Amino acid sequence: MKRLRTALLLCALVGGAQAADTPFRFDQPEQAARYQRLTEELRCLVCQNQNLADSHADLAQDLRNEVYRMITSGQTDRQIVDFMVARYGEFVLYRPPVSPLTWLLWFGPFLLLVGAGGVWWAVARDRGVSAPDATEDAAVAALTRQDKAPS
Amino acid sequence: MIAEIGLFLMSLALALALVQVVFPAVGLVTQQGLWLGYARPAAQAQFACLLGAFLALVYAFLSNDFSLAYVAQNSNSALPWMYRMSAVWGAHEGSILLWSAILAGWTFAVSLRVHRLPADVGAVVLAVMGAVSVAFLLFVLFTSNPFARGLPSPSDGADLNPLLQDPGLIIHPPMLYMGYVGFSVPFAFAVAALVCGRLTPGWARWARPWTLTAWTFLTLGIALGSWWAYYELGWGGWWFWDPVENASFMPWLLGTALIHSLSVTDKRGTFKSWTVLLAIGAFSLSLLGTFLVRSGVLTSVHAFATDPARGVFVLSILGVAVGGSLLLYAWRGPKVLSGGTYSTVSRETFLLANSLLLTVSTATILLGTLYPLLVDALGLGKISVGPPYFNLVFGLLMAPLAIALGLGQFARWREDQLPRLWRGARYSAGAALVVGLVIGILVDGPQRLTAAAGLTLAAWILFTTAMGVRERLVGRASLSAALGALPRAFYGQCLAHTGFALAIIGVCLTTALSTEQHARMAPGDAVSLGAYEFRFEALKQVQGPNFQASEARFTVWHDGQQVDELHPQKRIYTVRNQPMTEAGISPGLSGDLYVSLGEPLDGQAWSVRVSFKAWVRFVWLGALLMAGGGLLALRDRRYQNATSPAASDAALAQG
Amino acid sequence: MRFLVPMAIFVVLVVVLAVGLKLDPRYVPSPLINKDAPAFTLETLADPKTTLSKQDLLGRPVLVNVWASWCSACRVEHPVLLSMAQNDKVEIIGLNYKDTREAGSELLQAHGNPYRQVLFDPQGKLGLDLGVYGVPETFVLDAKGVIRFKQVGPITPEAWRDQIKPLLAKLATSPAP
Numbered sequence: 010m011k012r013l014r015t016a017l018l019l020c021a022l023v024g025g026a027q028a029a030d031t032p033f034r035f036d037q038p039e040q041a042a043r044y045q046r047l048t049e050e051l052r053c054l055v056c057q058n059q060n061l062a063d064s065h066a067d068l069a070q071d072l073r074n075e076v077y078r079m080i081t082s083g084q085t086d087r088q089i090v091d092f093m094v095a096r097y098g099e100f101v102l103y104r105p106p107v108s109p110l111t112w113l114l115w116f117g118p119f120l121l122l123v124g125a126g127g128v129w130w131a132v133a134r135d136r137g138v139s140a141p142d143a144t145e146d147a148a149v150a151a152l153t154r155q156d157k158a159p160s
Numbered sequence: 161m162i163a164e165i166g167l168f169l170m171s172l173a174l175a176l177a178l179v180q181v182v183f184p185a186v187g188l189v190t191q192q193g194l195w196l197g198y199a200r201p202a203a204q205a206q207f208a209c210l211l212g213a214f215l216a217l218v219y220a221f222l223s224n225d226f227s228l229a230y231v232a233q234n235s236n237s238a239l240p241w242m243y244r245m246s247a248v249w250g251a252h253e254g255s256i257l258l259w260s261a262i263l264a265g266w267t268f269a270v271s272l273r274v275h276r277l278p279a280d281v282g283a284v285v286l287a288v289m290g291a292v293s294v295a296f297l298l299f300v301l302f303t304s305n306p307f308a309r310g311l312p313s314p315s316d317g318a319d320l321n322p323l324l325q326d327p328g329l330i331i332h333p334p335m336l337y338m339g340y341v342g343f344s345v346p347f348a349f350a351v352a353a354l355v356c357g358r359l360t361p362g363w364a365r366w367a368r369p370w371t372l373t374a375w376t377f378l379t380l381g382i383a384l385g386s387w388w389a390y391y392e393l394g395w396g397g398w399w400f401w402d403p404v405e406n407a408s409f410m411p412w413l414l415g416t417a418l419i420h421s422l423s424v425t426d427k428r429g430t431f432k433s434w435t436v437l438l439a440i441g442a443f444s445l446s447l448l449g450t451f452l453v454r455s456g457v458l459t460s461v462h463a464f465a466t467d468p469a470r471g472v473f474v475l476s477i478l479g480v481a482v483g484g485s486l487l488l489y490a491w492r493g494p495k496v497l498s499g500g501t502y503s504t505v506s507r508e509t510f511l512l513a514n515s516l517l518l519t520v521s522t523a524t525i526l527l528g529t530l531y532p533l534l535v536d537a538l539g540l541g542k543i544s545v546g547p548p549y550f551n552l553v554f555g556l557l558m559a560p561l562a563i564a565l566g567l568g569q570f571a572r573w574r575e576d577q578l579p580r581l582w583r584g585a586r587y588s589a590g591a592a593l594v595v596g597l598v599i600g601i602l603v604d605g606p607q608r609l610t611a612a613a614g615l616t617l618a619a620w621i622l623f624t625t626a627m628g629v630r631e632r633l634v635g636r637a638s639l640s641a642a643l644g645a646l647p648r649a650f651y652g653q654c655l656a657h658t659g660f661a662l663a664i665i666g667v668c669l670t671t672a673l674s675t676e677q678h679a680r681m682a683p684g685d686a687v688s689l690g691a692y693e694f695r696f697e698a699l700k701q702v703q704g705p706n707f708q709a710s711e712a713r714f715t716v717w718h719d720g721q722q723v724d725e726l727h728p729q730k731r732i733y734t735v736r737n738q739p740m741t742e743a744g745i746s747p748g749l750s751g752d753l754y755v756s757l758g759e760p761l762d763g764q765a766w767s768v769r770v771s772f773k774a775w776v777r778f779v780w781l782g783a784l785l786m787a788g789g790g791l792l793a794l795r796d797r798r799y800q801n802a803t804s805p806a807a808s809d810a811a812l813a814q815g
Numbered sequence: 816m817r818f819l820v821p822m823a824i825f826v827v828l829v830v831v832l833a834v835g836l837k838l839d840p841r842y843v844p845s846p847l848i849n850k851d852a853p854a855f856t857l858e859t860l861a862d863p864k865t866t867l868s869k870q871d872l873l874g875r876p877v878l879v880n881v882w883a884s885w886c887s888a889c890r891v892e893h894p895v896l897l898s899m900a901q902n903d904k905v906e907i908i909g910l911n912y913k914d915t916r917e918a919g920s921e922l923l924q925a926h927g928n929p930y931r932q933v934l935f936d937p938q939g940k941l942g943l944d945l946g947v948y949g950v951p952e953t954f955v956l957d958a959k960g961v962i963r964f965k966q967v968g969p970i971t972p973e974a975w976r977d978q979i980k981p982l983l984a985k986l987a988t989s990p991a992p
Binding site: 433437440441444448451455456457458459468471472475478479482483486487489490493494530532533534536537541542 | 818819821822825826828829831832833834835836837838840841842843844
Binding site: 032042045049050052056057058059062098099100101103104105115117122125126129148149 | 393395397400402403427428459460461463504509512513516517519520523524527528531535540541542543544545546547548549553556557560573574606676678679680739758759761767768
């Protein structure tokens with residue numbers, strides 16, 4: 010199956026020489042900015058992890074053309090994204106949509122942070138300073154001296 | 161013939177590595193010191209053999225021995241000799257041999273210093289490193305032999321991938337591997353402590369220089385990779401959160417946590433369990449990175465030609481090495497790792513926050529990198545996780561880290577009070593907020609908030625660092641004497657933290673202020689980008705050693721004055737018939753002018769991208785300063801007068 | 816107990832990675848399965864004056880095979896398609912993707928024509944609407960024009976035997992519109 014995939018890829022890439030890298034003209038700068046953002050957030054399906062903006066593949070150029078067409082014909086970003094997802098699935102989005110499938114992804118880091126905060130609080134609070142201890146005091150005093158002078 | 165010698169030396173190295181593992185193990189079990197003594201010479205002989213094997217492969221490339229399949233796939237007689245040499249690590253087999261050779265090198269270096277450790281600990285350290293060597297040498301010999309002959313041999317090779325035909329390839333992988341592999345030293349040390357059942361504070365003192373060295377190399381390796389991608393790939397991107405990039409960043413983050421945690425364990429004898437866990441974690445992530453890059457489990461521009469069979473092998477290595485050490489941690493940890501006192505507000509707690517935040521950041525990147533795989537493995541479909549996710553989440557996590565950094569620099573060891581901290585830090589905080597406000601007003605556009613927040617944090621770090629220096633100089637007779645008296649490790653710390661702040665500035669400003677234009681240009685056309693004007697003067701054909709190129713001559717103008725002349729190229733490498741873009745870059749501290757040729761359009765016209773990459777050099781400058789800080793810290797006299805751990809334990813007790 | 820947590824996390828990680836070794840990260844499943852095929856009107860390859868639309872594909876299960884003369888994997892697939900068309904009487908509609916009339920027709924003349932009809936899509940518009948990302952790809956449509964299956968890559972004898980043939984048999988017994 011892997012060999013066939015490679016053959017398939019070969020077809021997609023070799024097809025019809027190198028794709029044109031068409032510069033697009035926009036009437037309004039917001040349109041250019043939208044085009045830039047969309048082509049950076051949409052994935053090139055035939056590439057090894059590249060977005061539409063950077064890819065040289067034929068299919069990437071086709072999709073860039075589509076994005077351009079849709080922006081200049083007045084479609085919203087939402088509509089353009091839905092268009093792509095309808096045809097290629099959520100794989101084509103580098104910003105995964107927030108859905109039950111991706112809750113763990115989007116909220117996980119926050120949960121980890123809260124968990125880490127809990128650990129920090131538990132550990133830091135546990136540590137009362139022990140009764141004055143000559144060895145400890147001497148060690149800390151040495152450190153403070155060290156901080157101000159070479160050891 | 162040379163190739164066969166290389167193969168023989170690799171096999172010999174495997175045998176020696178086995179000795180390096182088995183003999184100390186026997187010595188420990190039977191309590192006979194004689195067996196322990198075999199570890200050192202075995203390690204040193206192993207290094208000599210692997211060095212020889214590696215040189216044999218280099219020779220094969222330099223002499224164009226295309227009877228070796230690996231050479232035939234990655235080289236060509238027209239390839240310039242520099243790249244023929246670096247092509248050795250241009251693909252899987254050679255790079256894994258490089259990995260093994262570098263591991264043998266680190267082991268050799270450790271073997272020179274190991275007499276300063278108690279005999280049993282030192283022997284286990286070498287044995288653990290030897291075990292990793294055995295695993296990787298088995299991997300090379302049985303699945304990835306670079307000396308395999310390919311018969312019938314072709315008359316010429318398939319050439320090195322044009323993307324790799326660049327000075328970046330010569331230094332980036334070796335630097336990276338020095339870092340990855342270097343983390344095996346604190347790993348081995350952590351395992352040795354758990355096995356031998358004791359962890360004295362001198363342990364941390366011993367491990368610090370090794371860890372700092374590895375971390376410095378990794379910092380440089382990652383920075384080089386980013387810089388290389390920037391000028392080589394043709395569109396000026398310097399970080400894409402690609403799985404392989406993440407695979408190098410994760411050990412770096414944990415490595416940063418490790419060097420800080422080691423500092424606490426060294427100075428205060430606390431955080432032992434964290435430090436040991438981080439030491440295991442950093443190297444585990446190096447191994448995980450090796451797995452991700454070579455197994456084909458994730459899609460990446462950087463991935464080597466992949467093979468699930470190799471993936472299974474590396475996964476097994478990962479499972480045994482990491483699983484074994486974590487099992488050891490679970491079993492021995494509670495007994496060996498405990499202790500230490502400090503109050504709720506103290507430098508220790510800020511450094512604990514540092515370790516926790518860096519660990520959360522690492523876990524987050526791991527989550528994002530593996531999430532598509534997780535979803536697919538559960539049969540729930542295919543999704544992608546890319547820069548929009550990582551930029552947002554990682555950026556948010558850096559904020560509390562930067563705040564903790566600033567406060568941590570002020571806080572006293574063991575015990576401090578919030579009011580004192582506030583007194584020391586309030587001016588820095590105020591000034592940082594002012595900076596943020598100013599930036600927020602000056603910067604226009606959707607990234608305004610990113611720029612303002614980032615600059616606030618960077619300013620906070622810089623101001624608190626400066627305040628920290630000032631605090632240490634207070635009450636001194638002469639300034640120069642005071643500055644001279646500060647330990648180098650402190651300067652290293654300041655330098656590295658400054659570097660971190662500069663990197664934040666670079667990242668935020670380049671995201672917010674860079675501009676780009678994509679235009680159709682023919683000779684004679686001009687395009688303006690802000691205050692700059694780019695004129696396409698001429699186009700000519702150029703012949704390189706193994707490529708043909710169309711080279712454009714661009715002049716850049718600012719306020720009517722010519723600022724620079726750039727020569728972007730579009731190359732076709734003859735052997736593989738593969739195109740490559742060489743960008744024309746005019747470097748500057750406040751921003752680069754960047755021109756790259758896209759595709760030829762009709763007539764003489766080309767699709768051209770011109771960009772202004774604002775402040776992008778600060779990213780690598782920051783990384784360079786961080787690495788410099790690491791080097792400076794290494795030169796601290798505390799390590800230079802390295803006493804044995806027993807003596808430093810005594811010194812610590814006396815205070 | 817906290818000392819066991821890292822080990823537990825690691826075990827989960829290894830299991831996920833091990834499963835991952837059997838998967839293909841480059842394979843993109845189609846979101847159009849069990850959805851209506853996109854509407855279209857295209858010229859045929861043979862004759863620019865004849866057009867076909869989605870209506871012409873309804874009423875019976877059909878295969879839509881995306882191919883091109885520049886695609887080497889399509890050559891590998893070609894004999895399998897011929898066998899399906901001739902021996903198993905499968906109706907295959909070709910979709911000539913981003914190609915020229917001359918090259919496409921020439922290939923069919925030289926190697927045989929397994930297609931009942933061939934749609935000519937030089938711009939790849941229908942390909943885009945079908946979510947084609949490489950060639951060859953094959954879609955199985957039921958009598959109502961709903962996409963039931965997508966084969967990414969060439970149809971191998973195994974894919975025909977184990978997946979497409981049983982599916983066509985199942986579709987043949989369901990009621991027509």
